[in-house]
Amino acid sequence: MTDPFIIPEEESASEAIEAIRDELELFDDWMQRYRYLIDLGEKLPDFPQEWQNDHFRVMGCQSQVWLNFREKDGTIFFAGSSDAAIVKGLVALLLRIYSGRNFPEILAVDPIFITDLGLAGALSANRSNGVASMVQAIQKIAQSYL
Template identity: 85%
Template sequence: MSDPFILPQEETALEAIEAIKDELDLFDDWMQRYSYLIDLGEKLPDFPQDWQNDSFRVMGCQSQVWLNFCQKEDKIFFAGSSDAAIVKGLVSLLLRIYSGRSAPEILAVDPEFIKDLGLSGALSANRSNGVASMVKAIQSIASQK
């Protein structure tokens, strides 16, 4: 099985946010963006079946969302998945921003980026709450490191 933990694509979390914004701006409407999110979710590394339980579940999400992490030196790496296609894509975006970063960098990322990317306005209230719950879980992990 391949490593389920996400390696950073960009140097910093803020660069990742900018890159995601640029990618989302390529699409004319939210139907195209939803397709893009689904594609991102399908590209996530396999999340081990034995992690798909309440120990790793992110509470506050309507869909089932699982999150695990490991720490290597001063960096925290995340793995995640969901049983819903669009939510799995949102997991992918969040892991791209947060995984492979130091705890201080994770905690310095203002969750307002969700609004800046236009996600909060385009998602249902339940999905928006789920994204906020995922960010809160990631930042909670970082605050303990």
């Protein structure tokens, strides 16, 4: 089995947000961007079946979303998944931003990037609330280490 925890591609969370912004701008409309999100979700490492339970579930999401983490030397690595294709893509997007970062960097990332990237306006209210719940869960984990 491959390691389910995400290793960041970019040096920092802000670089990841900028890279995602650039990638989203390549698409002409939100149908293409949804396809991009679905593709991101399909590329996530497999999330172990034994973690797909209420212990790892992110509450506040309409779809089932699971999140696990490991901490090593002040850095948190996240693994996640969802049972819904677009939401799984949103999980992948958030993990690209937050995984492999130290506690202060995770807490310093202002979730306004969700609005700045145009995601908040393009998602249903339930999905937007779910994204906010995922960000809160990630930041709560980081906060617990400070």
